[in-house]
Amino acid sequence: MNTIRPYTQIIDRLKAAKLRPTRQRLALSKLLFERGDRHVTAEQLHADVMAAGIKVSLATVYNNLHQFTGAGLLREVVVDSGRSYFDTNTTSHFHFFHEASGELEDIPVDDLVLGALPKLPKNTSVKRVDVIIRVR
Amino acid sequence: MNTIRPYTQIIDRLKAAKLRPTRQRLALSKLLFERGDRHVTAEQLHADVMAAGIKVSLATVYNNLHQFTGAGLLREVVVDSGRSYFDTNTTSHFHFFHEASGELEDIPVDDLVLGALPKLPKNTSVKRVDVIIRVR
DNA sequence: ATAGCTGCAAATGCTTTGCAAGGCC
DNA sequence: GGCCTTGCAAAGCATTTGCAGCTAT
Numbered sequence: 001m002n003t004i005r006p007y008t009q010i011i012d013r014l015k016a017a018k019l020r021p022t023r024q025r026l027a028l029s030k031l032l033f034e035r036g037d038r039h040v041t042a043e044q045l046h047a048d049v050m051a052a053g054i055k056v057s058l059a060t061v062y063n064n065l066h067q068f069t070g071a072g073l074l075r076e077v078v079v080d081s082g083r084s085y086f087d088t089n090t091t092s093h094f095h096f097f098h099e100a101s102g103e104l105e106d107i108p109v110d111d112l113v114l115g116a117l118p119k120l121p122k123n124t125s126v127k128r129v130d131v132i133i134r135v136r
Numbered sequence: 137m138n139t140i141r142p143y144t145q146i147i148d149r150l151k152a153a154k155l156r157p158t159r160q161r162l163a164l165s166k167l168l169f170e171r172g173d174r175h176v177t178a179e180q181l182h183a184d185v186m187a188a189g190i191k192v193s194l195a196t197v198y199n200n201l202h203q204f205t206g207a208g209l210l211r212e213v214v215v216d217s218g219r220s221y222f223d224t225n226t227t228s229h230f231h232f233f234h235e236a237s238g239e240l241e242d243i244p245v246d247d248l249v250l251g252a253l254p255k256l257p258k259n260t261s262v263k264r265v266d267v268i269i270r271v272r
Numbered sequence: 273a274t275a276g277c278t279g280c281a282a283a284t285g286c287t288t289t290g291c292a293a294g295g296c297c
Numbered sequence: 298g299g300c301c302t303t304g305c306a307a308a309g310c311a312t313t314t315g316c317a318g319c320t321a322t
Contacts, residue, residue, distance in 0.1 A: 020321055022277060042312080057279045062312065064277095081220040081286080082311060096257060111254030117269070118247030121232060124271035131267050133253070135260035156296055158302060178287080193304045198287065200302095217311075218286060277320075284313070294303070 010034075017071035027054040028064050032074070037089040039077070039104040045086075077104060079132065094131035107133070146170075153207035163190040164200050168210070173225040175213070175240035181222075213240060215268065230267035243269070 010029045011021045019025060031048050032038060040048070046061045065086050068074040077085040079097050085104050087095075094112050096105040112131065120126065146165045147157045155161060167184050168174060176184075182197045201222050204210040213221040215233050221240050223231075230248050232241040248267065256262065 020276065022321075024278070055279090059280075059313080060278055078214055078217050081214050081217055084217040084311085096260075098257070098260070099263060105257060107254050113251040115249040115251060118243050120269075120271055121234070121241060124232075124234070127235060127270040127272050129267070129269050131265070133256075133265050134263040135256055136263050156301065158295070160303070191304095195288080195305075196303055220286085274322095275320105276322100278318085280316095282314085284311105286310090286312105288309070289307085290305105292304095294301105296301080297299095 007034075013073070017068075017073060019067055019071065024049075024054065024056045024060055025064055027052060027056065028061065029068075032068070032086075032088050037087070037106060039085045039087050039095075041083060041085055077130070077132075079104065092129075095133070097132050097134045099134055099136040107131075143170075149209070153204075153209060155203055155207065160185075160190065160192045160196055161200055163188060163192065164197065165204075168204070168222075168224050173223070173242060175221045175223050175231075177219060177221055213266070213268075215240065228265075231269070233268050233270045235270055235272040243267075 007026075007030065010026060010033060013033070014021045014025060014029065027049050028045065031045060031052065032040070042058065042061050042065055045065070046056065046058050049056050049061070065074060065076075069076050069086065072090060073088075075087045075090045077087050077095060079085060083102075087104070089106060091109075093109050094107040096107060097103075098105065112133075114129065114131070117126065117129075143162075143166065146162060146169060149169070150157045150161060150165065163185050164181065167181065167188065168176070178194065178197050178201055181201070182192065182194050185192050185197070201210065205212050205222065208226060209224075211223045211226045213223050213231060215221060219238075223240070225242060227245075229245050230243045232243060233239075234241065248269075250265065250267070253262065253265075
């Protein structure tokens with residue numbers, strides 16, 4: 001059957017983020033957070049959720065991806081100008097980008113260690129460090 | 137005066153890249169390659185070249201930026217989905233990105249050393265490593 | 273009841289493309 | 298002359314926004 005059951009765990013997570021567990025949001029959350037680490041584009045997630053039989057507009061997918069990102073449940077990874085990936089792994093880690101397939105792959109944390117950070121520009125603090133190894 | 141003199145050095149560089157030294161291409165080259173390291177967007181460069189009194193269309197700026205990139209004279213840096221920077225420094229180095237101003241800044245090579253690269257996915261080779269430290 | 277969500281379609285912003293006219297070799 | 302370049306305007310694409318109607322609490 002195609003109904004999405006309202007999993008307590010996900011609902012609690014959404015409540016903690018002050019996001020109402022609507023039908024659409026629940027469906028998206030299930031796809032994102034119950035399948036392990038994922039790297040999805042808005043289009044892909046939209047296709048997924050439609051395939052699961054839940055009607056959600058693409059605009060709503062975008063809105064939710066950004067709300068999740070704002071709440072710290074997702075991390076946005078920019079690879080191309082013109083395409084954003086959303087990563088369900090919000091811990092500090094880096095990526096391989098496969099130019100041929102357009103896929104993102106996590107780099108195991110221990111496999112790439114950054115040396116000491118450089119001296120930062122005056123009056124700034126680090127918001128995030130992005131490392132992308134482009135392979136083909 | 138506003139005329140751009142056809143600098144031999146630049147012309148040779150263009151010839152080596154099999155790009156005809158047209159008036160527009162020369163003007164763009166001068167702005168890009170005679171001012172030290174620069175990080176420009178297509179829009180910025182277009183504004184610069186217009187300010188220098190040479191009429192160049194935005195499409196031509198894009199075309200040339202890509203031709204230069206293809207010829208290895210520039211390097212494209214993706215920071216945002218929806219905005220591309222072109223870097224005149226084509227040597228291996230990393231960047232600070234100032235979120236507030238939208239500016240890119242080179243990190244001195246010695247200031248950030250990458251540890252050993254991780255094991256690559258099967259049948260792949262590294263095309264490029266991008267490191268962006270986002271500060272605010 | 274009401275603040276928050278959603279869907280749709282239109283708008284946006286950057287970038288690319290098609291094609292006729294122009295310029296370099 | 299022939300081929301590369303350019304300019305313009307139109308098209309493309311991913312993403313955002315405005316707003317009327319819906320829904321969770």
